[in-house]
Ligand SMILES: Cc1cn([C@H]2C[C@H](OP(=O)(O)O)[C@@H](CO)O2)c(=O)[nH]c1=O
């Protein structure tokens with residue numbers, strides 16, 4: 001059983017780290033609160049005049065490396081590995097790849113150990129990656145190939161418009177995965 005775990009928004013808390021950085025840098029400008037986020041692409045929730053400021057935050061050196069883990073994520077990865085499941089981290093680099101490629105590796109080493117860095121797969125097209133399950137916060141993952149994996153949505157305010165999809169958090173993952181594991185075996 002190959003389980004692909006997305007990094008930003010599933011293991012690493014991109015959204016809350018962005019909000020913390022925004023508040024520190026622009027205390028006078030209200031950000032879009034997490035629960036009010038509507039689009040996967042953060043910039044789409046901000047007016048044109050603020051987009052350069054927003055982009056400067058998540059492309060800054062150290063932003064990706066210092067993302068806090070999503071609560072419960074590290075423990076869940078450890079439990080999945082202990083269950084003998086083949087876990088890979090399947091993440092897309094930002095177009096502005098200069099810092100995030102190295103920092104995504106550094107993030108994994110810091111939180112899961114150096115061996116776990118061998119589980120990282122970076123691609124701009126996740127349909128090209130083989131797997132049975134993909135846990136990802138992005139609604140509608142498309143690409144060049146017809147994917148083998150079943151996409152389980154990691155719950156976020158900006159993907160709640162996606163209905164009829166299994167929705168997982170690190171608080172309910174055991175129930176959701178038990179279901180998915182069972183269905184994929186039948
Ligand atoms: C621009 C942007 C990127 N990202 C993440 C998603 C991808 O990482 P991941 O595939 O690990 O979720 C990466 C490139 O888009 O940055 C967001 O989560 N929100 C955004 O607004």
Ligand SMILES: [Mg+2]
Pocket residue numbers: 006007008009010136137138
């Ligand atoms: Mg993501």
